[in-house]
Amino acid sequence: MSKQMLILDTSCPQCAALLTEGSQILLNAFVHDTHQEGEMRLSALFGDYSVATELELPPGSVVEFRCPRCEASLTLPLACKLCGAPMTSLNLVKGGYVEFCCRRGCQGHALGGIGDIDHMMSLMNRMFETPYD
Ligand SMILES: [Zn+2]
Ligand SMILES: [Zn+2]
Numbered sequence: 001m002s003k004q005m006l007i008l009d010t011s012c013p014q015c016a017a018l019l020t021e022g023s024q025i026l027l028n029a030f031v032h033d034t035h036q037e038g039e040m041r042l043s044a045l046f047g048d049y050s051v052a053t054e055l056e057l058p059p060g061s062v063v064e065f066r067c068p069r070c071e072a073s074l075t076l077p078l079a080c081k082l083c084g085a086p087m088t089s090l091n092l093v094k095g096g097y098v099e100f101c102c103r104r105g106c107q108g109h110a111l112g113g114i115g116d117i118d119h120m121m122s123l124m125n126r127m128f129e130t131p132y133d
Helices: 117-128
Strands: 024-031 037-043 052-053 064-065 077-079 084-091 097-101
Touching: none
Parallel strands: none
Antiparallel strands: 024 037, 024 064, 037 052, 077 084, 084 097
8 A cells, every 4th residue: 555645635614625736735824822824835746744934833722724716714612632733624625524733843743643554444445435444
């Protein structure tokens, strides 16, 4: 299974705008710790947690993500099980969704959830469209 080639096609849960551009997920972000707002690009590669942004992003800072088209907040009323920061949710074009913690450096930041293997596997299966058990 070539993990490197797996790109998450994401869309806004509110307006259905495509958020993935090439191998990046383009979002607006508000950094709570610094009160800065701007563009942020998350890697759309499954399992890659890299972030590209002009914003200052101190380790541990909490980011609120918004849709660049409709500006809806993508934050869920759900706390990360690891650190208590809010979770962010994006829809997947092929069905389903991904959730990740919005605290920089938290392991829950992993796209795809917080290490729930069953959830990850069913997500992978949906994306590859190959049932596997
Ligand atoms: Zn939107
Ligand atoms: Zn967290």
